[in-house]
Amino acid sequence: MKYELYYWPEIQGRGEYVRLALEEAGAAYVDVARGPRGSGAMMKMMEVRKGTPPFAPPFLKAGRLVIGQTANILLYLGARHGLAPKTEPGRLWVHQLQLTITDFVVEIHDTHHPLGPSLYYEDQKPAAKKRTAEFWDERVPKYLGYFEKLLDANGGAYVTGRRLTYVDLSLFQLVAGLRYAFPKRMTAFEKEVPGLIGLHDRIAARPNIKAYLASERRIPFNEQGIFRRYLALDA
Amino acid sequence: MKYELYYWPEIQGRGEYVRLALEEAGAAYVDVARGPRGSGAMMKMMEVRKGTPPFAPPFLKAGRLVIGQTANILLYLGARHGLAPKTEPGRLWVHQLQLTITDFVVEIHDTHHPLGPSLYYEDQKPAAKKRTAEFWDERVPKYLGYFEKLLDANGGAYVTGRRLTYVDLSLFQLVAGLRYAFPKRMTAFEKEVPGLIGLHDRIAARPNIKAYLASERRIPFNEQGIFRRYLALDA
Numbered sequence: 001m002k003y004e005l006y007y008w009p010e011i012q013g014r015g016e017y018v019r020l021a022l023e024e025a026g027a028a029y030v031d032v033a034r035g036p037r038g039s040g041a042m043m044k045m046m047e048v049r050k051g052t053p054p055f056a057p058p059f060l061k062a063g064r065l066v067i068g069q070t071a072n073i074l075l076y077l078g079a080r081h082g083l084a085p086k087t088e089p090g091r092l093w094v095h096q097l098q099l100t101i102t103d104f105v106v107e108i109h110d111t112h113h114p115l116g117p118s119l120y121y122e123d124q125k126p127a128a129k130k131r132t133a134e135f136w137d138e139r140v141p142k143y144l145g146y147f148e149k150l151l152d153a154n155g156g157a158y159v160t161g162r163r164l165t166y167v168d169l170s171l172f173q174l175v176a177g178l179r180y181a182f183p184k185r186m187t188a189f190e191k192e193v194p195g196l197i198g199l200h201d202r203i204a205a206r207p208n209i210k211a212y213l214a215s216e217r218r219i220p221f222n223e224q225g226i227f228r229r230y231l232a233l234d235a
Numbered sequence: 236m237k238y239e240l241y242y243w244p245e246i247q248g249r250g251e252y253v254r255l256a257l258e259e260a261g262a263a264y265v266d267v268a269r270g271p272r273g274s275g276a277m278m279k280m281m282e283v284r285k286g287t288p289p290f291a292p293p294f295l296k297a298g299r300l301v302i303g304q305t306a307n308i309l310l311y312l313g314a315r316h317g318l319a320p321k322t323e324p325g326r327l328w329v330h331q332l333q334l335t336i337t338d339f340v341v342e343i344h345d346t347h348h349p350l351g352p353s354l355y356y357e358d359q360k361p362a363a364k365k366r367t368a369e370f371w372d373e374r375v376p377k378y379l380g381y382f383e384k385l386l387d388a389n390g391g392a393y394v395t396g397r398r399l400t401y402v403d404l405s406l407f408q409l410v411a412g413l414r415y416a417f418p419k420r421m422t423a424f425e426k427e428v429p430g431l432i433g434l435h436d437r438i439a440a441r442p443n444i445k446a447y448l449a450s451e452r453r454i455p456f457n458e459q460g461i462f463r464r465y466l467a468l469d470a
Contacts, residue, residue, distance in 0.1 A: 048384035116369035134351035149283035
């Protein structure tokens with residue numbers, strides 16, 4: 001079975017956490033909206049009717065199943081592709097960590113959209129500056145500090161112990177994204193989270209991820225996604 | 236086994252979605268931080284060390300298992316207490332809807348905290364007014380419209396069909412909370428979502444929920460939680 005991933009074709013966004021898991025697993029998938037069927041096929045699946053229409057992309061079609069919400073897709077894939085423990089406690093724990101990453105991703109997005117997702121960044125620049133300052137003073141140390149300590153408490157290899165999970169792939173993406181969006185701030189901050197930086201480097205060097213990152217399947221970071229490089233926000 | 240729920244003792248907040256599920260299920264639980272052990276016991280469980288320390292409340296202790304993240308707790312409880320389907324596709328679908336509610340709850344919170352969770356509302360009033368306007372113009376119709384259409388497409392009784400799930404309990408809480416926080420705006424909006432209003436009323440009348448709402452276990456809405464009544468934001 002070939003998975004069908006539905007996500008906006010121009011950005012990494014929330015779809016990227018799913019792409020990284022599919023790529024690491026070597027799973028066969030089509031990134032539908034980047035192909036000939038385009039975003040139209042995706043929008044059609046979101047029409048609300050009987051069944052399980054998703055509220056928003058990304059969503060994954062796996063045979064007849066349509067699964068929405070990034071963390072929910074990873075919950076499904078993790079169990080099938082060795083990217084999460086098989087026991088229920090293990091699966092819940094890894095999913096819990098992914099939901100904490102989900103919360104952080106919203107806050108990353110809000111640095112450039114504090115007044116709401118429907119307005120342009122250009123219409124909320126002063127608020128974005130304030131929110132970004134608070135984000136780097138309080139939120140980045142809190143979130144990344146939590147994962148750094150967990151990594152350390154669990155031996156330093158992967159965040160939940162000796163085996164890679166999809167959470168490690170998502171942590172790679174957080175480090176890569178913060179480096180892209182806030183190069184100065186992140187350079188200054190990295191010494192606080194040496195374990196996560198090491199994890200990022202090890203993930204980037206894994207054969208499947210390395211090949212993916214060098215391919216055209218990896219969309220470059222840009223200013224339509226979650227991680228946006230706006231000089232005014234990078235102190 | 237008696238569950239232990241850990242959440243801030245003064246607010247409904249994100250813990251309320253868990254409380255409603257436990258109450259509807261008639262499950263035995265202790266709301267730990269509201270008892271003699273107070274918030275200290277909760278803070279202690281959050282110290283990062285080997286094991287599964289949660290990033291933030293709410294979390295549920297079920298025997299030796301500690302489960303964090305509201306939607307993850309409901310995923311666990313749903314399967315055990317008949318508040319979600321037993322099949323994997325059904326469980327994923329109900330969880331996906333809960334994660335969409337989770338996204339909406341963040342946006343509700345951001346109406347009074349657009350510049351970040353670490354600052355006081357009083358320090359971000361003009362930004363809160365702008366965010367709230369956008370929230371009611373764009374986001375409430377989008378989220379509640381989605382659930383209204385789903386409810387309608389699935390027969391009108393519960394959002395996923397003929398059986399109650401924890402998502403219906405959470406939708407009750409959204410309607411109750413929006414009524415509390417934005418009485419004028421919500422009164423004007425309710426005609427757009429008659430199905431959800433009916434669902435709210437039916438949930439409120441269920442014996443276990445009715446008894447809960449009338450008890451001291453239900454903390455009143457107040458201005459420390461997610462739903463806050465600030466006259467300046469209720470146009």
